[in-house]
Amino acid sequence: MKNAVGRDIPEFLLKDGREVYQGKNYMDGKYLQKAAPRTRRYEKPQESKLVDSIVDALKQVGAKSGMTFSFHHHLRNGDFVVNMVMQAAIEELGLDNITIAATSLGEAHDPVAQYIEEGKVVGIQTSGIRGKIGEVVSAGKLKTPAIIRSHGGRPRAIEAGEVHIDIAVVAAPTSDCVGNCRGIGGKSNCGSLGYAMTDAKYADHVIVVTDCLVDFPNMPASVEAIDVDAVVVVDSIGNPKKIASAAARISQNPRDLMMAENVAKVIASTPYFKEGFSFQTGVGGPSLAANLFLEKYMDERGIKMGWAIGGICGPMVEMLKKGKVGKVIDVQDFDLDAVNSINQTPGHFEMSASQYANPANKGAFVNKLDFVVLAALEIDTGFNVNVLTGSDGVLRGAPGGHPDTAAGSKCCIIVTPLVRGRMATVCKNVVTVTTPGDCVDVLVTDYGIAVNPLRPDLIKCLDDAGIPHVTIESLQEKAYSLVGTPDDLEWEDKVVAVLEARDGTILDVVRKIKPLKL
Amino acid sequence: MIPRPKPERFRLRRTMMFMNAQKPGLIKDAYIYGVDSIMLDLEDAVAENQKDAARFSLYHALKTIDYGDTEVIVRINGLDTPHWQEDIRVCVAGGADGIRIAKCESAQDVLTVEKAVEAAEKEFGVEVGRTLLMAALESPKGILNAYEICAASPRMFGVAISGGDFRKCMQTKPTASGIDMVTARGMMLIAARAVGIQCFDTVFTDLDDMEGFINETKQNKEMGFDGKSLINPKQIRPVHEIFAPTEKEVMQAELMVRAFREAAAQGIGVFTVNGKMVDVAFIPGAERTLKLAKACGMYEGDLV
């Protein structure tokens, strides 16, 4: 059945009331019955919840084959915990039939690919899917299709009971002996624990894994002891070098800077650019550099940013400290400047993924966002964006907060070079739709700017400000004239991943790629 | 195949950016940064054993890539190398707008290149005289012979000083004040203006020292240069900003050109602006200011 972005969704996925994507805000006003976890009572006072090993913790919470384990990506590519827990569960306890529900999976989790190939891990639910896991899932090795959700879609699915987490494992830079966790104060600091917060409330069991045990009470706690069953101390939960970079540098690449400047120009041309505006940007080259140029316009007009959200890094913290932004609310930190600032710098707060982006709660932060600046692997002439599959059809990306911020914000700007090597970023049809075109407003490339025809108001803003813009079709034609028209990818029937829209409808599927043999 | 319009001998050349002709990722779209001229380099940027490969790349880049209004010049290898003749053949066959003669020291050097260019134009069926020339002066001898070099050929549109080699010869280093090259720059400028061709300053190689770069560019403008050679796109904008006319200059130029055209249309030889008589000799300068203003986005009228 074709959905609102023209993607054919196989009928076998449309059971138990599951629908295809119908357009933005389709679920607005509907009611949701929240699921509740079944948790163990710890009535008798406990001095400590420390157990000796991950295996012991798994035994204590009754880990069994067929269970769903949840993990969170605040340790980013430095994470050791997913691999440690899977190794304990599969190799030491002999469990199988396992589903991993993670907020994101990357190269750090390459060892999990082996468990997928062996058939021990049979389900993957995640936002990000990169590295070897992406390759084996793309090759059709996972028993069930992977489910890909946005950062807001995941807490929605958990709260709705579509994902039932048997055991949530929280990697904690610091914890006390009963499981009050924080993202700072230890040796593997990551700042915000926003992605773990919802899971801790909705999982049947919660295990905390830390490499820095601190005195009780570890306050203010991001994950609270009242939700935690067991605490395990290990030598190291991650590689600090890969958890947070030393400092996110603003790109010096002239192409990035040129695009970033145009992003700032577009922002400054809209009526939303006024005292107290709100903003989110990614950490990609041109997205981050937009901060720099935006600041110039803010100074010129004598206005300040009200608040910023998102994954946060140094340049935004810097603006907070200079008083150019009122508050920074943060679900994840990308560099040490941000890690060292959260809950320390006045005005820099932590939030959960649900508070950030969940479309089914009573109003997430993204809903009040004026601007978001985002990257793309591909964008097509319908303004549909792909941030999940490479142009070769292999899973190697992450919707993350992309679809959530795009849908919630008043002005969503995609910034990307027109071509990357021989890949046309602006194309006729994206491989996979991860953010529907009705949520995307402006495209800024190194070859020109295009505005979504759904937004005549923004077209007028650009015209009034004298900012040249062209149709997205002309950008796509330019791209193809540079790199040649790509051949269509060839697919097998097998669905390897289902791409859920943030509201729970089905936006797209990824099938097994048929590699070209010459 | 992208047909390029006939090169214009005198056009706006505030910025000429060097690009390694051997790097496909770089040359495919260097024009997007709004540089006036791209300088595809076969000389220093290309290793000795890759000169052949660079020519193949260059040929197809010239034939395939739509550079639009951006001028495309090629820096060829020196006349003391075994490469320059084939360099000229590929430039002409590919349809480059102009050739930059490296290490030029005499009028004879220009004539030697011109002869090879003409032969190549005939060989490849290119209109004779289409390919423009400019000379890089890189030695004291080149500077002393600047006038004869500038005057050597009607194909010559400009001269540029090349700081690296020149400073080596002079046993000097770059200075903040520019004192190390002020004499050479001045002599070259005078020669170029005496012949009526353009004059360009050398590259500024410390990409992190934007302040030094800006100061040098300001001095270039004050000395009367037409533009500057660049090594990175981030240097383009400061040059364009510094070389931009002031709004007052643009207004004045517009008034003068308009008054002159109206007077000429009525057959009147003498005309006034704001009650003052204006000498016709100022008109080319005023037109140049308007062209510059248009390129800088400061003038949208139809006088130029």
Next chain:
Amino acid sequence: MIIEKSAVAGTLESSDAQVTVEPAENGIELEISSSVMNQYGRQIKATVLETLDRLDVKNGRVTVVDKGALDCTLKARVECAVFRSCGQSDKNIPWGGAIK
């Protein structure tokens, strides 16, 4: 042209291609690997074969390791490798003739 000895042109940098030609007897043996194989593999093959045809290369083993090169770069690398294999890459190249 006849491929007389092994020759290489190009690099493994992004947007480039490395082309190796080696002498062989029975027609063209072409091997292509590419970072954009699924979308451009056929076009890469066609471009390489056309270029070899224009150069009148009838026999040879040709290996292309493509890193997302545009067609104009592919052509340049194939041509350079072939001319190098004959020791003729330095001068009197037939620009606009066999090279176009």
